[in-house]
Amino acid sequence: MPSKDTTTEKNETTGNLVTVYIMGKPYEVPSELTIMKAQEYAGYRLIRGVGCRGGFCGACTTIYRKREDYKLYIDLACQTKVEDGMYLVQIPFVPAEKPQWNLEDLEANSDSIIHFFPEITRCVSCNACTQACPQNLSPMRAIQAIRRNDLKMAADLSFDCVSCGACSVRCPAEITHYHVFQLVRRLVGRYVQKRAEHTAERVKEIEAGEYDADMDILVGLPEEELKELFVRIREGNPLQLPEREVGKHD
Amino acid sequence: MLYYPGCSLRNSYPEFEKSALETCTRLGIDLAEIPEWNCCGVNFSLSDNIMRHLGAVRTLISAQEMPDLSGDEKVVALCSMCYNVMKRVNLTLKEDAEALENVNLFIDDEVDYRANLEVIHFLQLLRDDIGFDHLSDCVTVPLKGLKIAPYYGCALIRPESIAIDAPENPSIMEEFIRSVGADPVDYPYKTECCGNYHTVMRKEIVELRSKVIVDSAKLAGADLVVSTCPLCTYNLRLGVRALEEKTPILFFSQILALSLGVNPHLSPEREKNVRELLEGMKSYAK
Amino acid sequence: MTEPYPEYMMESVRKVEATREERKDKEFDRVSDDEAMEILKEWHPDYRKSDPEFFREIAVGPSKGKTVPTEVANVLEAYPWVDPKSVDLSVIEHDAEVFVIGTGGAGLAAILWANNEGVKMEDIVVSTKLRLGDSNSKMSQGGIQACDGEDDSPLIHWLDVMSGGHWTNDRTLARQLVMNGPSMIKWMELLGAEFDKHDDGGMQELMAGGASRKRIHSCKDYTGLELERVLMDEALSRGMRVLEFCPTVSLLTDDSSNVTGGLVWNLETEEYHVVRAKTTVIATGGFGRLHVAGFPTTNHYGATCDGVVMAYRAGADIVHMQSTQYHPTGAAYPEQIVGLLITEKCRSMGAQLVDAEGEAFIYPLETRDVESAAELRQIREGKGVKTSTGQMGVWLDTPLIDEIRGEGAFEEGLAAIHRLYARFDIDASKYPVLVHPTLHYQNGGIAINADAQAIQPNGEPIGRLFTAGETTGGVHGDNRLMGNSWLELLVYGRRAGISAARLASKTKMPRKSDLKLTHLTRYSEELQKSGVKTERCSPIILPNYLGENTMAPVGYGKETPFDRRLDLFT
């Protein structure tokens, strides 16, 4: 039996140290770290500005500048490697009220969206949002698709949005894109996409009790029989229960 | 012909676009919709700052990059507000090289705009490319005896630099009305402003102005009023309501559709009214 | 074109490319049950029960004597984080009909169904550790199972669940799981979740590893993100009250051991808030951040086993905790993303596991434990690829996906993965990616009954305590199949919400004198008596990644820094 140390060799820090400025203060950190890990390495216990640590939650929005570069960058701290001379600060939260809506009262059109978010009509197509988006989405195109009443396109363009708020920070029209997109996608999911008939059909069958008797038998079978059944269905065969003798197996 | 629909047509007034597109098919006009067009930027329509009009520029770039263009195409707009904004932006870019350069530098995620497109309104297309004479030849159901008041509002004729006709006393809509067989009604308020965006915050201003406009058209004997603008239409209808009147306010494309015998896409609440008018008109024609 | 890997890795990539054509249409033999067991026994960390570095018996509490991973024993054999003497329980900050702990899918489903059942939103109090919706639920990629296909049925799904769990599952719980699958999909559909569908509205369904029918419903490879944000939006739209950055650190109990609310710790102001509740739902998710057996993990930052710890001290039994799910495809390169999940959907869509020599060594859709063990075997036998940081891995041959399904299929169906690698200049649709097993899922947890009540070892429910989701055990037995977890959290989150709401409507609000921490005092005394010498405190709330710890576990077997006392905010 192998012992505990085998598939990984010693975890050594291979990279050099680089200097990053966290809210203005310099720290030396290993160059292969992400911005998030660099902060921890420097001694920050993260509460804000951290979540999934995997690029899914948008909690770790970070703005930074690089040495001798005028550009302001926005990225996810958990997905971005540190660079020497990086000046950074996190924006763990972009203030925005989420309006309340009842999907059942709405129709899938851009008027529904403008009703809650009239500010989208102020979009000047500057595309600053797109330049900010760490997911490389095109929020501007999505907003404009809403203006064209093409909600499907807006939903597709915004599907990978992780609500980091980077776009909203840069937007001169003060749009809160991620809330807008959430409404768009729900409207598309609810009203534009067709309903899955086969799912509804199966729900009806189950609710009508069509599987109950067979289930009663199945869950009572001994393990050996279940295993045999499984081998057969796994080969693609339909399930055939042994003779129905309800009540016999318990 | 490159086609710019604009937001209002897609959202609030599909009948405007649908009726216009049907007439194009009948007249053999080939419209190619600009892909992924942006909102023209009407909210900032009064701003001279070109940076407020990047939407229009992006649309023009998108048009410019459409395949198989000769290079000096026209972009046609149906909504007169869209026309107004797009035309003014385009004009600025054509005339002001510095503005063009600035915008092109700013929009660094797209190719440069070369400023060689032309923006026109659909009425210009009818007048200059089809010809009103030819149009009247195509009419199959002349709207004989129908008294129609043209409503110009502001967007087609102000400022002068982008006007599609003489700003003080335009006649293009009258000519259009004649070409479909109807009688244009002259009335003093045809170029009066409807109140425009006051409709959002100060409805009473709009109601008052629209009431005056519609009343004046009625007094001059109009059966209905035609407009070229979704917002004007919305506002005039407020005026009609305030007058407790039934006078239909239609888009010009809808009466064109009626005269060509294609679907005018009348909304249900107007359908009856207009049909009644037409019934009366036909008996008159006999 | 520049190559995405250093030359020493490219050598192996070329071997993978050389065999691709031949492997493309190859029919794999599935391993038999016996062969599977052999691989597992030899290579899977779960099968090292007698090695105290990996496992030990719990010395205290209701499930005393059960064998659990060392890291779990560490948080159970630990003193309560709260010192009962230091808290003033007479100042009640929040009164709740239903108190929900956690805002992953299970918590949100409980909230919405409690509300559907008649509890007003303002009477539901919600505690969550970090930002609303920060959870494993949001990270899940591949999809959710439900038996709505033509050749499928609840019976077939049930057999799959049972076989996946090596027939150790609670049969009744598994039955309730599968019977409610289609209705949960329909519910999400009506809430506006965008599933991958055909034009006619029919679901596009894929095969999960270990399953016998195609029944994975997905939303690109952001399934969890999509479902979670829809649930969040619905709850917020109904007016949910949520205490963010306020983890619950202990339950409150009365003299008859009923749960009467919870004690919440505000991470920012560092104050306690007392929540008095008629009923309580624990939905705190899994334990990935304990880094069991030293593995890297796919889990979110807050996955620290808190729910199990709190329920355990209140008397709940824990079951199936001896088994842990390692996902066969965690990223192994580049260093920044080690441990992150490469969804099973890659294999559902055609990618194969291939060793350094270009040999496909296992049918790509075996159960996860078997796949992981097979990888560890290849690596141990010298057929792994070693990166410059010492991380080992085998190849996941992702370019097969476009080869089989046409150019663009990878980017379309696996946007998140494509993006993940593109950030490091690796085009995963053209080059294979290096993977290693990663700690993924807490198979076991708090024992429950069919009403989602937490139960004691004798099967009796703990008064007024409900629980659902990854923090519970029994539904999946010793091993969960992909896609059954999201189904579980919806089915049992809903169950918990409904059960809690019904009980609340018949229950009086606890008196002030019913809010106690005596169960903690008792637990501490027992721990002291047990002879376990420790200064550890739990729940640990957040792992300690300060300093060098942030670079800690990079693979199987490394000593973890997490078993030390984590004196969080002291």
Ligand SMILES: Cc1cc2nc3c(=O)[nH]c(=O)nc-3n(C[C@H](O)[C@H](O)[C@H](O)COP(=O)(O)OP(=O)(O)OC[C@H]3O[C@@H](n4cnc5c(N)ncnc54)[C@H](O)[C@@H]3O)c2cc1C
């Ligand atoms: C990367 C990844 C991919 C996955 N892919 C799939 C898949 O394709 N299909 C599938 O079915 N399953 C998948 N899973 C598993 C599935 O996502 C989880 O098992 C499931 O989401 C757990 O849901 P939950 O609601 O029980 O817990 P979680 O979603 O983890 O939610 C727990 C919540 O409780 C909160 N919390 C924790 N402790 C406390 C405390 N002390 N006080 C207050 N709040 C607390 C957390 O902050 C969080 O909000 C995946 C998991 C991961 C990590």
Ligand code: SF4
């Ligand atoms: S669209 Fe905006 S909120 Fe969404 S991921 Fe991009 S920048 Fe973040």
Ligand code: SF4
């Ligand atoms: S930043 Fe705002 S105004 Fe600019 S393009 Fe994006 S949405 Fe429009």
Ligand code: FES
């Ligand atoms: S921590 Fe979730 S995206 Fe970075």
